Amino acid sequence: MNRSKWKNVGSELLGNGMGVAALILLLLFTLASVFAFLSGHDPNELNVMERLTPPGAGHWFGTDDFGRDYFARALYGGRVSLLVGFTAMIIATGIGVTVGVISGYFGGWLDNLLMRMLDVILSIPTFLILLLLSVFLKPSVGNIIVIIALLMWMHIARVIRAETMTLKEREFVLYAKASGQSAFGIILKHIMPGLIPVIIVGATNNIASAIMMESSLSFLGFGVQPPNATWGSMLNNAQGYIAQAPYLAVFPGLLILLTVLSFNILGDILRVGFEPKLIKR
Amino acid sequence: MSESKILVDVKNLKKHFSKGKDIWGRDTDVLKAVDGVSFQIRKGETFGLVGESGSGKSTVGRCLLRLYDYTDGEVSFDGQQIGGLGEKKLKPFRRRIQSIFQDPYSSLNPGLNVLELISEPMKIHGTHQGEDRKEIIAALLEKVGLKREHLYRFPHEFSGGQRQRISIARALSVRPEFVVCDEPISALDVSVQAQVVNMLEDLQAEFGLTYLFIAHDLSMVRHISDRIGVMYAGRLVEVAESDELYENPQHPYTQALLSSILEPDPKKAGQRLSQNGYTAKRGGEGNSELREVSPGHFVADF
């Protein structure tokens, strides 16, 4: 990575309306979920008298079937969703980069072993594993993060492996090798910097899919357990009231959509920003 | 020249790459990139290695740099075998044998500045420290026609020729004895090639360097080399002093290669450039031993 490239990425990001919007949106969501306690409502406080109140001044997003403030629940739900997304992404990226670099750089039997292992994990349908694991493991935020991370590292590992294999044939790596630089030194000094763009792009896309996965899990009831809210479980509960209170589905659905979309847009812009020399006219 | 001692001795070098494997990991298809090559390089001389793409010339260079473990044969440097050595025992040789690669855009890590680039081999081999090291690098930069101000610049701020100068400075920073130059000028513009060739010649005279000069530009190779080896399909087909080789080529492949040299002279445009192509099979069973036709001039059977 050379330093002027970072400037390019920055200007690409800020020069793109969509990119700015995505950044602002994500920042807003993050702040909102961090400062969720300021909403003035307890997300788990029941109030049967006010059940299924439509959105209005008292309850911005209305209330759900137990009369809980939907806005507060959305904020606390976002906390879980974003937390799961981020942490799972970091773990998955960590595993993926390590496996990918080792596999790509050393090659041979080690590469064979790691890649076959990866193939095996990839060949089992994701949801089957998710469901099985969530039956055996106690559903907690921590467990969900680990499960999601373990299901996501393979894609990034493949991309990193391929990129490492190209990088290690570059002449500056050959030179370092011929000069007696150790394998660890070469990876740290010459391979890793070249992988940063791939890692960043992979990581942003991973957050998006982790959030989706958590939502799907919670939607199916295998995620974080009631009464704690996540966007996915809120969507799940909304099913029964889709005719009477469609807003129950609309709010969490929209939040998931916007978050995932924002991360994907960011990933795309970063990918472009790291690559070409020409600008669009 | 011929009395000086032999620095690099390559005996029956073979490097085979596996192109396909069965499920047990046994090779089913083998590419014999280098198939029985022997030559010697004397101290202080430039040995040119020419051949077309796929002839195995670069693979020979990479075997000498021990970037590959070769399949068979022996390579000794200054009388010592470097073939089976592990990385630890190899380290002193890694300082004494340095390399310059072809692509000035890929041979320098884009994320490091000139100081960091040139100090890499110095750090590995623990030659000089801190300010001292910086001074030596600055002096080296001036030697290759760059300036002290360039220390903190990044590769993308330089032209192709300047980058190749940085590569040369990097290779020389640890005072090597032998430099493998793998097509060091092929990617450069004509007017810049001459700059780099002159510099390599000057540095050779000043530091007593020995070069292996791998290239496909025949007239430049003749200009810079004392002796030349011609490679074809993984084998050496002819070795001779450079003028002898160009004036009295024996092997049909060498002849075809030489007739394809483009003279920058319109008067010579009348002649046909191509001869009937020489086609020998790769990995044939023939003997890879060379015959001495006149003192110092060796030819393979054809």
Add this chain to the structure above:
Amino acid sequence: MTERLLSVEDLKVSFSTRDGENQAVRGVSFHIDAGETVGIVGESGSGKSVTAKAIMSLITPPGKITSRNVNFRGENLLNLSEKQWRKLRGNQIAMVFQDPMTSLNPVKKIGQQLTEVIRRHRGLNKEAALTEAANMLRQVGISQPEQRLQQYPHEFSGGMRQRVMIAMALSCQPELLIADEPTTALDATIQAQILDLFKELKGNSHTAVALITHDLGVVAQVCTRVIVMYGGLIMEEGTVEDIFYRPQHPYTKGLLRSIPKNGGKSKERLVPIEGSPPDLLDPPPGCPFMDRCPHAFARCAERPPVFELSAGHRSMCWLADGEVSVGVEGGTFA
């Protein structure tokens, strides 16, 4: 026979990049007559390939062409619609690129690809097109053309593929063939074969060839006229004899001096051109070669006009002033 085929007037091409406007071609004017072989030489970044692409209308955004006129047989190519271009391209003007590997469709047989072109441009039926395709392959020196037509590109070597590309380009008997570094990717012995092919074509076809290359040896071998480009401008233009035996421009002289003489036999030191080419993001207002020129003087900061030294031998250099000067203000080649 000096029928004017193509004339280019004050062609300018620029590409917008992050760092500013890259002025790849900064006002070049030249012409190509019917049947002649013109070499356009220059180093990387001289603008030679961009010039060729501009003539073929193959410049895509962020590239931009500005020119007064690119005239081909009385028609301004810059005003043609994409539909008119499709008729012209391949039919009257054909192009051969550097890399024969990427110019052929890997999943179609050579025969299919050749006959397709022949049928589209010449309206022959399938049988006739196939016979014609075999004839074309024979003409470019491919033996057993009937069998070769049934093969796929990967069954051809690099040199053979380049022959196929040339056959394809010639199959419609174009009036102008633009060859952009046609031998650069090939090995020396294969390059020799392709250049021999170009020499033969020069003798027995009416096709004019614009050969773009960085290699003066290639030019000396096959061209009759030479255009030397540097820094987006034409430095010197003349017959091969003018350029190789009577070069006037210091850049041309420097280029000739920097290659080993007598095939490298002479061990005397090479004479390089010191320095590096100008930055086309911010090109110097005067002569682009000024910084590297051993003869540069104050006036070089001003862009020299084109001086005509003898019929057809022109040079853009103040040193040529005082000769039979028919310099045009603004520096364009007529």
